[in-house]
Amino acid sequence: MLHLRTIWAVTAAVVYAVSNQPSELVKVIVLTRHGSRTPNPEMFKYCPNVNATMYQFGEPVKVGHSADLAQLGYAEMWELGQFLRHEYGGTDVLKHGGYEDDGSTYFYAQRANRNILSLTAVAMGLYPDGTGQKGLWAHRPNLIPILTTQPFHDNVMEAARDGLCKEHFHESKVAFRKKYQQWLETNWAGLLADLSDYCGTTVAINSMKDLGDFFELAHAYGLNVDAWNDLNHTTIAEVVGLAHALVKKEYVGDRQKVTYFVGDFFRLLESLLKPPETEDTKCFAFEVLGIDQRPGLTAAQSIDRAKLVMFGSHRELLMAIMVMLGMSFVQNGYEKARWVPAGLGNDFLEKVPDIPIGATLIWEQHRDVKTHTQTFFYQLETCKFEITKK
Numbered sequence: 001m002l003h004l005r006t007i008w009a010v011t012a013a014v015v016y017a018v019s020n021q022p023s024e025l026v027k028v029i030v031l032t033r034h035g036s037r038t039p040n041p042e043m044f045k046y047c048p049n050v051n052a053t054m055y056q057f058g059e060p061v062k063v064g065h066s067a068d069l070a071q072l073g074y075a076e077m078w079e080l081g082q083f084l085r086h087e088y089g090g091t092d093v094l095k096h097g098g099y100e101d102d103g104s105t106y107f108y109a110q111r112a113n114r115n116i117l118s119l120t121a122v123a124m125g126l127y128p129d130g131t132g133q134k135g136l137w138a139h140r141p142n143l144i145p146i147l148t149t150q151p152f153h154d155n156v157m158e159a160a161r162d163g164l165c166k167e168h169f170h171e172s173k174v175a176f177r178k179k180y181q182q183w184l185e186t187n188w189a190g191l192l193a194d195l196s197d198y199c200g201t202t203v204a205i206n207s208m209k210d211l212g213d214f215f216e217l218a219h220a221y222g223l224n225v226d227a228w229n230d231l232n233h234t235t236i237a238e239v240v241g242l243a244h245a246l247v248k249k250e251y252v253g254d255r256q257k258v259t260y261f262v263g264d265f266f267r268l269l270e271s272l273l274k275p276p277e278t279e280d281t282k283c284f285a286f287e288v289l290g291i292d293q294r295p296g297l298t299a300a301q302s303i304d305r306a307k308l309v310m311f312g313s314h315r316e317l318l319m320a321i322m323v324m325l326g327m328s329f330v331q332n333g334y335e336k337a338r339w340v341p342a343g344l345g346n347d348f349l350e351k352v353p354d355i356p357i358g359a360t361l362i363w364e365q366h367r368d369v370k371t372h373t374q375t376f377f378y379q380l381e382t383c384k385f386e387i388t389k390k
Contacts, residue, residue, distance in 0.1 A: 023366035028093050029272060030310040032080060032360040033318055034118040035073025036221075039214040041065045046207035047199035050214065056223055069117040072220060076358040077118045081125020084308075093307040098131035099123075099142040103305045106289050108147045109312040110157040119146050119312040147289060156288055157313050159263025160251075169260045176250045180344075181205045187343055191238065198230040205246070212243020220357070241339045248352045249344055251316045252323060261320035265311075272309055273365055275300040315355040322353050322361070 038057045041064065043050060054061045058071035069077075088094040099105065107123060109115040127142035134140060149156065155163035184192065184205050195203040195211065203211065215236050218225040226236065252258050264284070271284035276299040283303065285291050291302055322328075340350055 023368055025088075025091055025093055025364060026304075026367050027273065027306070027365035028084075028088060028308050029269065029363040029365070030084070030308075030360060031318060031321070031362075032077075032118065032122070032310070032312055033315050033355055033358060034069060034112075034114045034312060035076035035121065035358045036070050036217060037067045037073055037114050037357075038065075038070050039217055040067045040210045042207070042210050043214055045201075046203070046210055047201065047214070049198060049200040050225065053218065053223060053225060057217070057221060066113060069114040069121070070217075070221075073114070073118065073357070074121045077121035078125040080358065080360060081122040081127075083125075084122070085126050085128075088308070094126075098133070098140075099127045099144050103292060103294070103302065104307045106147065106291070106306060106309045107144065107312075108157075108289060108310070109149070110314065110317075111149045111151050111154070111162075112314070115312040115314070116146055116148055119310060120144075122310060122312075155264045156268055157263070157265065157311065157317065158261075160260035160316065163263055165260040165263065169257075172257060172260075173250060176253075177205050180246065180249070183343060184208075187341070188242065191235070191242070194231060194235060195239065208239075208243045209247050212240045212247075215240050216357075242341060244354055245339065245341055245344055245349075247315075248319065248354075249349055252319050252352055253349055255348065258320045258323050261316045262324060265317065265321065266324075269363075272303065272306060275303060315359075318355045318359060318361060319352055322355075323351055326351075328353060 038059050038061045039054060041054075041061055043054060044063050059068045061068075085094065090096050094105075107119045109119045123142070123144040123146070127144065129139045129141050132140040132142040149158060149162065152162050159165045160169040181204060192203050199211075215225060219236075226232070231239075252261060267284050268288055271286075274283075276283045283299070285303060285306070286299070289306075289309070291306055294302070297305075
């Protein structure tokens with residue numbers, strides 16, 4: 001029997017949920033949120049008083065730029081690669097030594113540069129300098145291909161913005177912001193006034209996500225974002241919590257919205273874990289990842305030799321998947337608390353986890369050493385919340 005072991009990995013915190021049956025590890029699939037990034041350049045418009053701080057994240061941040069992976073983010077993702085090498089190196093999933101183009105390892109990133117660079121940093125930690133090809137550079141790096149999604153045509157990693165669900169998602173965002181701008185003004189008038197004074201311009205619901213991210217990223221870098229003593233630490237923490245709650249409500253706040261972000265990811269996951277129906281069947285993973293059926297290999301053997309597959313994306317995909325699977329974020333034996341402001345929440349929203357920078361989901365596939373039989377699990381119809389267990 002093939003069964004799954006799901007691991008939550010957030011920096012050094014890892015929690016295992018494991019079957020007690022004797023088994024052998026046959027495949028590992030990893031989904032990670034990108035590492036720490038620079039603030040969104042929209043902050044120059046949304047909060048001009050912090051312009052000087054925008055240049056202290058180790059990467060240029062200018063009007064017209066995209067939010068880039070920052071120095072701390074490179075380090076975080078490199079450490080994830082080191083963790084994976086320590087955890088799986090020397091197993092059937094990951095050989096010792098450097099990268100080989102043998103069909104065993106794949107990296108697939110959502111098209112945003114910070115996701116691509118995050119997987120690049122993971123690969124550097126997974127295959128460190130000194131293990132690459134000899135005879136070219138003295139430090140022997142591994143040059144590893146990173147596959148990416150196609151802009152504006154992606155139903156796997158970003159169906160909400162680039163795929164079949166983008167019209168549904170856009171309509172839901174417009175309705176959300178119209179409704180909850182009034183809610184924000186009614187319930188948080190004092191906080192909005194404080195933030196507007198702090199920023200030097202009127203703060204509205206459109207800027208709350210960028211402000212929350214800015215404060216969180218600045219804290220990770222140890223930057224003093226209250227040099228003018230306009231806000232205290234409690235107020236800043238309140239802004240971050242409120243911004244997180246609004247993001248979850250806007251993006252994955254009900255069952256329908258969850259499917260906008262899950263898209264065809266579970267279809268891809270299934271095709272990686274479940275052998276093709278016949279020797280000639282080309283499953284979804286062949287189409288998305290370009291898994292190559294080499295001469296002398298059946299389709300099933302080609303899928304079987306894909307041992308380590310890594311995906312990099314945004315927080316919304318991880319949130320949506322954890323909600324679908326009924327997963328909670330447990331750290332040090334306790335479920336991570338989630339604050340839902342009065343008037344915003346419902347029973348569904350309280351199930352949506354916060355996804356820290358660099359948070360990582362790891363699925364292990366094991367084969368029962370006694371039976372060697374195979375079973376499988378989930379199916380989803382895109383943009384609708386219809387799940388069946390097999």
